[in-house]
Amino acid sequence: MFISKRVEALTPSSTLAITAxxxxxxxxxxxxxxxxxxxxxxxxxxxxxEAASKSMYEGHTKYTPSGGLPALKEEIIxxxxxxxxxxxxxxxxxxxxxxxxxxYTLFQVVLNxxxxxxxPTPYWVSYPEQVKLAGGxxxxxxxxxxxxxxxxxxxxxxxxxxxxxxxxxxxxxxPTGMMYTADELHELGAxxxxxxxxxxxxxxxxxxxxxxxxxxxxxxxxxxxxAQTIIINGVSKSHSMTxxxxxxxxxxxxxxxAMTDLASHSTSNPAVMAQYGAIAAYSGSQEAVEEMRIAFxxxxxxxxxxxxxxxxxxxxxxxxxxxxxxxxKNAATACGYGNVDDFSTALLEEANVAVVxxxxxxxxxxxxxxxxxxxxxxxxxxxxxxxxxxxxxx
Ligand code: PMP
Ligand code: GLU
Numbered sequence: 001m002f003i004s005k006r007v008e009a010l011t012p013s014s015t016l017a018i019t020a021x022x023x024x025x026x027x028x029x030x031x032x033x034x035x036x037x038x039x040x041x042x043x044x045x046x047x048x049x050e051a052a053s054k055s056m057y058e059g060h061t062k063y064t065p066s067g068g069l070p071a072l073k074e075e076i077i078x079x080x081x082x083x084x085x086x087x088x089x090x091x092x093x094x095x096x097x098x099x100x101x102x103x104y105t106l107f108q109v110v111l112n113x114x115x116x117x118x119x120p121t122p123y124w125v126s127y128p129e130q131v132k133l134a135g136g137x138x139x140x141x142x143x144x145x146x147x148x149x150x151x152x153x154x155x156x157x158x159x160x161x162x163x164x165x166x167x168x169x170x171x172x173x174x175p176t177g178m179m180y181t182a183d184e185l186h187e188l189g190a191x192x193x194x195x196x197x198x199x200x201x202x203x204x205x206x207x208x209x210x211x212x213x214x215x216x217x218x219x220x221x222x223x224x225x226x227a228q229t230i231i232i233n234g235v236s237k238s239h240s241m242t243x244x245x246x247x248x249x250x251x252x253x254x255x256x257x258a259m260t261d262l263a264s265h266s267t268s269n270p271a272v273m274a275q276y277g278a279i280a281a282y283s284g285s286q287e288a289v290e291e292m293r294i295a296f297x298x299x300x301x302x303x304x305x306x307x308x309x310x311x312x313x314x315x316x317x318x319x320x321x322x323x324x325x326x327x328x329k330n331a332a333t334a335c336g337y338g339n340v341d342d343f344s345t346a347l348l349e350e351a352n353v354a355v356v357x358x359x360x361x362x363x364x365x366x367x368x369x370x371x372x373x374x375x376x377x378x379x380x381x382x383x384x385x386x387x388x389x390x391x392x393x394x
Pocket of ligand 1: 038099101202204236245247
């Protein structure tokens with residue numbers, strides 16, 4: 001009875017809920033394989049842990065500036081220069097408690113009641129909820145499977161209304177693993193510039209790309225696009241630091257300054273030792289980042305073939321991130337389930353495999369499988385799914 005209407009309307013994060021449920025079942029003794037978690041299974045590289053630990057012994061245990069330690073901002077600035085050729089000043093960077101919190105703070109700062117934010121589907125589960133919490137209205141453009149789950153410039157043009165304030169792009173994408181090419185981003189960017197729409201570019205999976213594809217940030221395509229883009233990134237996925245909660249936003253000075261003011265009344269600052277860890281993550285060797293990427297790619301290549309061999313399951317080959325997003329509608333129907341949500345529940349309860357139903361990502365015919373777990377467990381999980389489908393569809 002004391003809950004606000006705003007929060008009453010909130011759908012909790014399905015990705016985190018499935019992860020928690022799988023952990024709970026495992027702790028209760030069930031032989032559950034969790035493919036729900038969107039986090040690398042490797043521990044954070046040693047040199048990062050050591051740097052954070054050392055920083056605490058050296059007395060860095062106090063508040064930091066709300067927008068983050070200047071030394072960390074410097075490392076982030078160097079990273080942008082090195083990876084994207086982008087130049088930012090430290091007034092154009094804010095460090096937050098994870099990329100999720102950077103996005104949350106951004107929407108609070110730029111959205112007024114009733115502003116529309118375009119979210120291409122399939123989308124990461126937190127985008128619509130964060131937009132709504134800031135008084136905004138999510139409007140969706142369908143990135144159909146036939147167009148690699150991506151949206152086109154003409155779709156974008158059609159979806160724009162006078163209330164459209166921003167668009168969220170996420171490349172490589174969670175949950176599909178798809179990436180926009182530079183040409184596609186040019187076309188989308190031209191529409192955003194024409195209609196003065198803020199581009200929120202979530203690049204958290206930038207370091208996890210397979211095959212020959214190259215990451216392109218829309219902000220690197222022109223100075224005009226850079227000025228109208230807020231890049232979101234962080235060390236959670238690249239350096240296997242999900243629990244450390246360090247992410248950041250880069251872009252327009254006024255927006256970043258407003259975000260920093262808001263942070264000064266909410267978090268005060270991201271945890272200081274985690275910031276020291278992030279400094280080590282960016283200033284130290286990037287070998288571990290590449291080793292993890294290679295391990296993910298190897299798993300993907302092995303598991304992908306096994307997955308698409310299952311009757312009623314089809315899947316686009318992801319280009320990045322660490323998720324497979326197969327269409328399982330036919331398998332679910334053949335097994336006697338009216339929808340994929342029920343199929344996913346049965347997978348957990350009867351086959352002991354936890355996956356995230358696509359409905360939470362705006363794609364109800366799909367499920368999301370994270371391959372950020374050991375190859376052995378992945379192979380076992382896909383075998384369980386295969387025998388479940390075979391048994392049920394008889
Ligand atoms: N964006 C996307 C697309 C994600 O998958 C995640 C993972 N949680 C985040 C942002 C947030 O990352 P962080 O752990 O840094 O909050
Ligand atoms: N981003 C990850 C996922 O999609 C972590 C969980 C979350 O923050 O939603 O599973």
